[in-house]
Amino acid sequence: MKVPRLLANKNLYLMLLGESGLFAMALVMAFLLRFEFDIPADFFRQMVGLLPVAVALKVVFFWVCGLYRGMWRYTGLADLWKIGRAVFMAEVALIIYVAFTSHFQGYPRSVFILDPLLAFVFACGARVLIRSLYETSAQPKDWLFALLPERFCAPASGIRALIVGADADGARIAKEILDVRDSGLHLVGFVDDDPARIGRNIHGLPVYGPLAALVSVAQMTRAEEILVSAGQAGGHLREIVDACESAQLGIKKLPALADIASGKVSVKALRDVRYEDLLGREEVHLDEAGIKGYLADKVVLVTGAGGSIGSELCRQIIRFGPRLLVLFDAGEENLYSIEMELLHQHGFTRYVTVLGQVQDAALVDAVFAARQPHVVFHAAAYKHVPMLEGNPWQAVTNNIVGSRTVMEASVRHGAGRFVLVSTDKAVRPTNVMGASKRVAELLMHGFQGGETTFMAVRFGNVLGSSGSVIPLFRSQIERGGPVTVTHPEVTRYFMTIPEAAQLIVQAGALGRGGEIFVLKMGQPVRIADLARDLIILSGKDPAEIEVKFTGLRPGEKLYEELITAGEGVLETGHEKIMVLRSEKTQIENDEKLVTLLEAARFFEAEGVRRGLQDLVPEYTPVSNAAEVH
Known part of the structure; x- marks a missing residue:
């Protein structure tokens, strides 16, 4: 009999074991907080009897919500919403169980408020911690040196690059580049003409500007290359090329964000700006x-x-x-x-x-x-x-x-x-x-x-x-x-x-x-x-x-x-x-x-x-x- 691929994954059992421990810890902490860390013997027995049911219900609802199909290193906002729904449904089921078996006789009500809150915090925290560890594992010293002035840090690997455009597309592309360990790029900031954006930070990267000041920006950031997104490579490309010539910077064109998102190309698929891009042609619309x-x-x-x-x-x-x-x-x-x-x-x-x-x-x-x-x-x-x-x-x-x-x-x-x-x-x-x-x-x-x-x-x-x-x-x-x-x-x-x-x-x-x-x-x-x-x-x-x-x-x-x-x-x-x-x-x-x-x-x-x-x-x-x- 063929074992389903999910059940054949050894990491699944580690996830189940680890999260079961977190759910058990959440219920124990709820009782400890309720009784100010001095649980009476009767309530201790009550807690021990409730533990397997509370843990099992949470594991079941997390499974139903698909929270064990993904990889924790890629946890996102959507996963946090799923955790919230799963914890809420599991706690409702636990309350129904307690009401059906003992009509809540002798159970402290505040435990059923503290338990889901703590379970949510522990589950989210574990996933965020795993993701953070994976993201910093490529350069484990980054988190330590982030607080130090740049002159005390070891030089980052990769070509120092500025992204033209601090709009939504530019921000998403920067995030994609930052998430790729071996992109060969070291982003040093954005360049933008919008006064409302200049001086702000996006993903920890400063926004410089305007484009006319690219010479001084390049000298200050020691940039070697300009990255132009597909959205920027329109009517402004001629201006960008002229600015890069003055600043003696190389220029590369990033793939379209839709192609990156669809998986057609990697964010590393940079290419030289071609002369065709400078023609500024609008897309041909066919009948x-x-x-x-x-x-x-x-x-x-x-x-x-x-x-x-x-x-x-x-x-x-x-x-x-x-x-x-x-x-x-x-x-x-x-x-x-x-x-x-x-x-x-x-x-x-x-x-x-x-x-x-x-x-x-x-x-x-x-x-x-x-x-x-x-x-x-x-x-x-x-x-x-x-x-x-x-x-x-x-x-x-x-x-x-x-x-x-x-x-x-x-x-x-x-x-x-x-x-x-x-x-x-x-x-x-x-x-x-x-x-x-x-x-x-x-x-x-x-x-x-x-x-x-x-x-x-x-x-x-x-x-x-x-x-x-x-x-x-x-x-x-x-x-x-x-x-x-x-x-x-x-x-x-x-x-x-x-x-x-x-x-x-x-x-x-x-x-x-x-x-x-x-x-x-x-x-x-x-x-x-x-x-x-x-x-x-x-x-x-x-x-x-x-x-x-x-x-x-x-x-x-x-x-x-x-x-x-x-x-x-x-x-x-x-x-x-x-x-x-x-x-x-x-x-x-x-x-x-x-x-x-x-x-x-x-x-x-x-x-x-x-x-x-x-x-x-x-x-x-x-x-x-x-x-x-």
Whole structure:
């Protein structure tokens, strides 16, 4: 016969034995206090006869209230309330027993008041003592040296850290850190701008402030690092980073309190503040009902599924329960990576992988015939500007021919929706990549009008995507510099990968046919400022790492645009998505397209550029885009 796990715990019997002794002591003390420590013989016999009943009743009600299931080292306020209820019920039961057996004849009434009070105090005291001993066991000298001035104490282990924000979240996070023995942190206080909090103490830690005085606070407390909670990492993060630079402090971001409380992460899971945090983006709110309406129980095909955008699209799509997800990619390693992630990290098994190129018409047609996708997200594209300037035929082959091949298959096999992932570089393009994506947009308009609803989504640079400048800057900073920036005034729009993918999926629900959606990218960021911020966030001094300006590369602009002349934008039903108000122009002259494809087939770089100009009149190829404004 299997013994229940609770009964197999040896500590349970120690708890029962110890607490039984406390309950017996409570009743004895009640009689001693009642008779001023001189119990008459008759009442002594009465006490001895009552002891087993009083102890047994209290143990039974403590068991019923679940007070022997927990661990005393983790006693909290909820346990004290349980003890109060258990003692009260046990004493009521004892009074009923005495009334039933002897009608209270000869029993001192005050004993039945003193007994529960003492039992409550003893039970609570034992648990609090055990918890206190466990909390101080990691550093047993703490309780002794707490009363001494800090200069007489041995230096505490761990990085000396200040928490930004003495609000409720900051206080709870501080408590979590203090409760973890090996957190690697030694908290020295809080920093807050609220005058009502400055000068007070929370969990024994002083609250300093304001944030503008961080330099002097850091010197006084000898702090080495600033901890920023998830709640503080919003609009104030830029101010915090600037203050940390002045005070020459490192900065770390704490996990969200909800994640700590749910057990998803440990309070020790600190991470460096990333540049994405400085963007101050609000959480994307999705119309989940609308998205579910076109993705749930549908066959969804994602081209470029292993890329940075494609893989995040897959992560977002599986949330809405597709019947089948078709992963199409030309890169074996990328395709394997997203397959293993879906299978092992997300537990998603309703997928198939297709290794191949989107310009392979026979393969694409075979996939569509076999899987009959309802929704297509076309994210496969070459997008590295300088690389395509040197190999322009590949932009035509992949970005134009590949897009047309997938569009044709979508129409031929009756796909319900087709979402083209486009770019802000398609606006007044100065490079081959942007021009090729603009041609794909124009081709999309030519396919509109049948059963398939076509739309495009246009956005700017994505932080952390392949080809992003962020990984390059980080590696340069790790090597000690210099950090190479093309031009002091060059600016770019930035968006995080999850944000971009979520809005692409959302735009797919909004499309009615032929739209080009534009994602609200916020304010453009100077790349020189981005480099400086990354140096600070890496814990380096900007004065020690050189930022070197190398000149704009072929095909680059000083700044990017999301709309072109005459387009204008209209609001949609989503706060972060706009739609272009323009005539849905399309490629009218197939001969120009044939000429372009012929130039690409024979690797004629200048022929490709001329062909792109014929199809996209606003395309102005330049070798140095510094003159483009």
